[in-house]
Amino acid sequence: MRYAAGVDVGGTNIVCGVLDETGHVVSKRKYPTAPDKGANAILRGIAAMIEELRVEAGVASEDLEVIGLGIPGLVDPAAGMSRRAVNLQWEQVPVVAELRAMTGKPVYIDNDVRMYVYGEAAAGAGRGHDYVYGITIGTGLAAAFVNRGEMYHGHRFMAGEIGHVPVDGIDFACNCGRTGCLETLVSATGIARLARRKLEQGQSSLLRAWFPDATAIRASDVSQACLQGDALAKEVLDRTGRALGEALAWVVPILSPDAIVIGGGGALAGDLLFEPMKQELDRRLLQDYRGHFVVKSAELNDNAGIIGSALYALHRNKSE
Amino acid sequence: MRYAAGVDVGGTNIVCGVLDETGHVVSKRKYPTAPDKGANAILRGIAAMIEELRVEAGVASEDLEVIGLGIPGLVDPAAGMSRRAVNLQWEQVPVVAELRAMTGKPVYIDNDVRMYVYGEAAAGAGRGHDYVYGITIGTGLAAAFVNRGEMYHGHRFMAGEIGHVPVDGIDFACNCGRTGCLETLVSATGIARLARRKLEQGQSSLLRAWFPDATAIRASDVSQACLQGDALAKEVLDRTGRALGEALAWVVPILSPDAIVIGGGGALAGDLLFEPMKQELDRRLLQDYRGHFVVKSAELNDNAGIIGSALYALHRNKSE
Known part of the structure; x- marks a missing residue:
């Protein structure tokens, strides 16, 4: 059996795991990131944690073949560099070179959303499909594409930023400095934001009673209210689903995927979001595409990142 | 030197050529398709024409390595079948098997737009770029994608039908049975249609004097009027360009192409169409993408189809 370490580096937490070649998690640990200590300290922490998990898993050092990391922000997988990760306070960090020197293992990195989607494509909701388009609805909205088992990057590794296409009828300010970007609505943040907007406009809702302070509303609260028949909450999730x-x-006519996998915190709304999304998609799609792809929730939850990172690293190491 | 035959099968004309491995056209002929004679007669005609052109080009029989064909409609390149080509009156035609039996050569087929874009990517406007997205603006609108030298197909070989995504604010009936599809506006047909619509609404225009019968207006006439300062014509091309x-x-955030190549009759409007298109694209794109891809007119004109078919066939034959 081949083994790999998979690491999901987030701004808040780092998840490290030792996995076998089927994507089974043998041992794992989640711990706080502590970005203030600097990139080198974070990488040393990861190297030490991988060693600890390897021993815990009972895997011989020579059987741990490779290490894969998913990193937020702009990543250059070819150069092995994190170009920019705002939440980590990273800028031009040579992750592959440093971690390789610390561990003696081959290291592969990619953007965290790509690793997540790769995990879902290889071992999760996209398993058995050839063209897997994956979307994560979290603080923002991002996407990745796995083309017959190969990670798709596009020019400058920039494919996937669909969260910043402006959508007609949306006027929220976006972090990118523009207005009306898709992710200002289709994100966990966006769902809560639209609910607050509607409350400010005076619409009645269960959310008003639940949250005297509307800033405390989260996407999951909107789902909860919707499940209890709240009209405002339903409008919010309908509008968000339709925008998606x-x-x-x-995406469908450009790529003709056979599976679309949707994950991230915002996806926990499930059919409350997926039903209006499917209706809008069905209304807009050419007949020839309808019924020829599946739309599924992500299945691997918190493990998608480490599974994707580990399997991608094994795949790359094998083909090189 | 390796040689190939490239064939562009259209509803009106067939273009046949013998080309060398650099995409240079050594000999070629264009002749009427005569779909009424049936698929087998058309294929026998193509086989005979290839033989004639080979002799004319002075290429030894054994040096003509392979044959490539671009076919309109639904094509299954893996099965070697034309699934449906309305203008040819073809349905489930085993093109590869028949033509291979007639010629004794390996035969590769694909959709005509894909062959066109492959030609532009390999030897035309997309040359030297890694991720080439090509669009043809003709009677309809279709697209294809060449991913680092490989033709991209997607599930069921269905990637590329972007002409049938509905665009807000458009209400023309589409051949697909729906309303407001992108190609009802962004096509040579669509440009002429929108001009007629505006004339019917009473707007003044040079086109009114030029065409007592508005049904005779073509896209090129709209360009001509625009060049002479006609406001209606400018509005039409602006609106069309913005929709594109x-x-x-x-397309850009989904694929991150480094080249977008635009061809077909409708593209002859050139900057009259491209300028409003670029403005709209620039307005909508995330800063990170801007300036990192080129948008170019197709360069190979009528030869793109046979060049793409020949080079694709040589490429496939080499890698198998």
């Missing part, structure tokens, strides 16, 4: 369907109505 | 820019604003 509008985006997918472009 | 709206579509490309999805």
Whole structure:
């Protein structure tokens, strides 16, 4: 059996795991990131944690073949560099070179969303499909594409930033400095934001009673209210789902995926979000595409990142 | 030197050529398709024409390595079948098996737009770029993608039908049975249609004097009027260009191409169409993408189809 370490580096937490070649997690640990200590300290922490987990898993050192890391922000997988990760306070960090020197193992890195989607494509909701488009609805909205088992990057490794396409009828300010980007609505943040907007406009809702301070509302609260028949909450999730369907109505004819996998915190709304999304998609799609792809929730939850990172690293190491 | 035959099968004309491995056209002929004679007669005609052109080109029989064909409609390149080509009156035609039996050569087929874009990517406007997205603006609108030298197909070989995504604010009936599809506006047909619509609404225009019968207006006439300062014509090309820019604003973050190549009769409007398109695209794109891809007119004109077919066939034959 071949083994790999998979690491999901987040701004808040780092998840490290030792996995076998089927994507089974043999041992794992989640711990706080502590970005203030600097990149080198974080990488040393990861190297030490991998060693600890390897011993715990009972895997011989020579059987741990490779290490894969998913890193937020702009990543250059070819150069092995994290170009910019705002939440980590990283800028031009030579992750591969440093971690390789610390561990003696081959190291592969990619953007965290790509690793997540790779995990879902290889061992999760996209398993058995050839063209897997994956979307994560979290603080923001990002996507990745796995093309017959190969990670798709595009020019400058920049494919996937669909969260910043402006959508008609949306006027929220976006972190990118513009207005009306898709992710200002289709994100966990966006769902809560639209609910607050509607409350400010005076619409009645269970959320008003639940949250005297509307800033405390989260996406999951909107789902909860919707499940209890709240009209405002339903409008919010309908509008969000339709905007996602509008985006997918472009993805499908451009790529013709056979699976679309949707994950991230915002996806926990499930059918409350997926039903209006599917209706909008169905309305917009050419007949020839309908019924020829699946839309599924991500299945691997918190493990998608480490599974994707480990399997991708094994795949790359084998083909080189 | 390796040689190949490239064939562009259209509903009106067939273009046959013998080309060398650099894409240089050594000999070629264009002749009427005569779909009424049936698929087998058309294929026998193609086989005979290839033989004639080979002799004319002075290429030894054994040096003509392979044959490539671009076919309109639904094509299954793996099965070697034309699934449906309405203009040819073809349905489930085993093109590869028949033509291989007639010629004794390996035969590769694909959709005509894909062959066109492959030609532009390999030897035309996309040359030297890694991720080439090509669009043809003709009677309809279709697209294809060449991913680092490989033809991209997607599930069921269905990637590329971006002409049928509905665009807000458009209400023309589409051949697909729906309303407001992108190609009802962004096509040679669509440009003429929108001009007629505006004339019917009473707007003044040079086109009114030029065409007592508005049904005779073609896209090239709209360009001509625009060049002479006609406001209606400018509005039409602006609106069309902006709709194309709206579509490309999805293509770029989904694929991150480094070249977008635009061809077909509708592209002859050139900057009259491209300028509003680029403005709309620029307005919609995330800063990180801007300036990192080129948008170019197709360069190979009528030869793109046979060049793409020949080079693709040589490429496939080499890698198998």
